Amino acid sequence: MSERLDTILAAARDHATDVVAPNVDTWNAAKAWPRNASDKAGAAGLTGLYAPEEFGGQGLPLSDGIQVYEQLGLGDGAYAFALSMHNICTYAGCGYGTDAFKDAWARNLTSGRKLANFALTEPQSGSDPMKMYTRATINGDGTWTISGAKAWVSLAGEADIYFTVVKTRDAPGHKDMAMIAIPADAAGISFGPMYDTPSYNFLPMSEMYLDNVVVSEDNIILPVGQGFQGSLMAIDIARVSIASGCCGLMQAALDTALSYSKNRKMFGGKNLDLDGIQWMLGGVATDLEASRLLYRKAAAALGTPEGPLMAAHAKRFVPDAAVKAANTCTQVLGGMGLLQPYGLDRLSRLAQMLRIVDGTTEISRVVIGRALQKRAAGLPDLPVPKGFGEMEEDTDPIAAE
Numbered sequence: 001m002s003e004r005l006d007t008i009l010a011a012a013r014d015h016a017t018d019v020v021a022p023n024v025d026t027w028n029a030a031k032a033w034p035r036n037a038s039d040k041a042g043a044a045g046l047t048g049l050y051a052p053e054e055f056g057g058q059g060l061p062l063s064d065g066i067q068v069y070e071q072l073g074l075g076d077g078a079y080a081f082a083l084s085m086h087n088i089c090t091y092a093g094c095g096y097g098t099d100a101f102k103d104a105w106a107r108n109l110t111s112g113r114k115l116a117n118f119a120l121t122e123p124q125s126g127s128d129p130m131k132m133y134t135r136a137t138i139n140g141d142g143t144w145t146i147s148g149a150k151a152w153v154s155l156a157g158e159a160d161i162y163f164t165v166v167k168t169r170d171a172p173g174h175k176d177m178a179m180i181a182i183p184a185d186a187a188g189i190s191f192g193p194m195y196d197t198p199s200y201n202f203l204p205m206s207e208m209y210l211d212n213v214v215v216s217e218d219n220i221i222l223p224v225g226q227g228f229q230g231s232l233m234a235i236d237i238a239r240v241s242i243a244s245g246c247c248g249l250m251q252a253a254l255d256t257a258l259s260y261s262k263n264r265k266m267f268g269g270k271n272l273d274l275d276g277i278q279w280m281l282g283g284v285a286t287d288l289e290a291s292r293l294l295y296r297k298a299a300a301a302l303g304t305p306e307g308p309l310m311a312a313h314a315k316r317f318v319p320d321a322a323v324k325a326a327n328t329c330t331q332v333l334g335g336m337g338l339l340q341p342y343g344l345d346r347l348s349r350l351a352q353m354l355r356i357v358d359g360t361t362e363i364s365r366v367v368i369g370r371a372l373q374k375r376a377a378g379l380p381d382l383p384v385p386k387g388f389g390e391m392e393e394d395t396d397p398i399a400a401e
């Protein structure tokens with residue numbers, strides 16, 4: 001492990017244990033993003049992980065930087081998720097933004113003084129982004145006028161800039177999509193009522209409305225034709241980041257269960273002395289090791305042809321393992337596992353949220369299923385008995401009904 005990575009992982013762990021974990025319940029009750037905390041994350045180098053050093057970033061490769069969320073996930077999975085989205089936008093802006101954009105925003109983003117988020121989802125298009133309609137019209141002077149509505153925008157009203165995916169034509173398809181960074185203070189941008197998410201209410205989320213918002217062409221991050229592919233790459237990074245954050249969550253759940261069960265007296269010994277309890281927690285520990293290996297392999301594959309499939313494997317497996325881990329650890333504490341101070345109920349809700357965001361478990365299965373179909377096409381044919389391989393029209397039971 002490089003010295004730089006060591007340092008940043010230690011900073012992330014300190015941030016999670018000193019700043020996030022002790023305060024997350026208070027933040028939740030206040031229903032407000034802890035800007036002081038994200039300022040501290042910025043000062044600790046956690047808001048410019050993949051951005052080049054010339055812009056104040058850490059210059060880490062994706063495969064290294066993504067491990068930061070495992071540390072942040074020890075504190076809170078939703079907080080880790082929000083910083084991961086900021087880092088992905090910062091990476092895109094510093095890598096693909098115009099020189100004018102970089103001059104205006106790069107250092108503000110890498111330092112965490114300004115926060116960014118990604119706006120792709122729309123009310124009618126979640127799993128199926130091809131159904132999005134937010135529309136940008138390119139004006140004669142090069143400016144863009146954007147109208148539409150985005151949904152599930154994290155850091156809504158809190159971020160300073162929104163990396164927004166738009167269509168530039170009415171025709172269906174993705175070839176006309178682009179990504180443009182819309183500053184929060186642009187005229188015509190507004191937000192709907194905040195969603196009520198009891199376990200992570202400190203992360204503001206709502207719909208975002210764009211009513212003839214005019215943005216300079218300096219803010220084009222991905223030009224027409226590259227918006228969709230670029231978004232898919234961003235989502236792959238996000239999927240692996242979520243898997244990394246889930247490992248922190250699983251570790252936090254496991255450690256809570258161990259810390260309790262080693263002291264809970266029963267049947268003349270301790271809860272942790274029971275074989276059944278050891279087997280339950282042993283299963284969590286194995287799932288955690290497997291999850292770590294998987295997300296790190298997926299992180300190393302990002303940017304290669306294997307990246308999307310490996311990201312789907314990680315996003316399919318790890319949040320499911322995290323849900324199971326949080327529930328198992330709750331069970332180990334018995335009734336106490338349900339009570340607020342232990343935080344396990346919150347971990348269960350967070351893990352479930354992480355199954356949904358940035359591509360659900362089912363969408364990951366779709367990606368994996370398509371890869372399996374491709375693999376099957378390249379395999380030798382095994383003979384299929386007559387009647388098993390073909391459906392003759394007159395024997396099709398559905399057609400016959």
Ligand SMILES: Cc1cc2nc3c(=O)[nH]c(=O)nc-3n(C[C@H](O)[C@H](O)[C@H](O)COP(=O)(O)OP(=O)(O)OC[C@H]3O[C@@H](n4cnc5c(N)ncnc54)[C@H](O)[C@@H]3O)c2cc1C
Pocket residue numbers: 085117118119120121125126127128151152153154155205353356357358359360361362363366
């Ligand atoms: C906490 C949180 C934060 C978010 N933050 C952001 C953000 O900052 N920016 C942003 O752009 N988006 C954000 N999202 C949106 C998120 O990415 C979407 O919620 C997600 O893509 C799923 O879309 P949906 O909620 O519309 O579900 P739907 O698309 O309506 O899916 C409903 C159900 O159908 C299933 N399904 C869909 N297709 C298939 C299929 N082919 N086969 C089997 N089942 C299928 C899904 O898995 C799901 O179970 C956020 C979501 C959450 C929960």
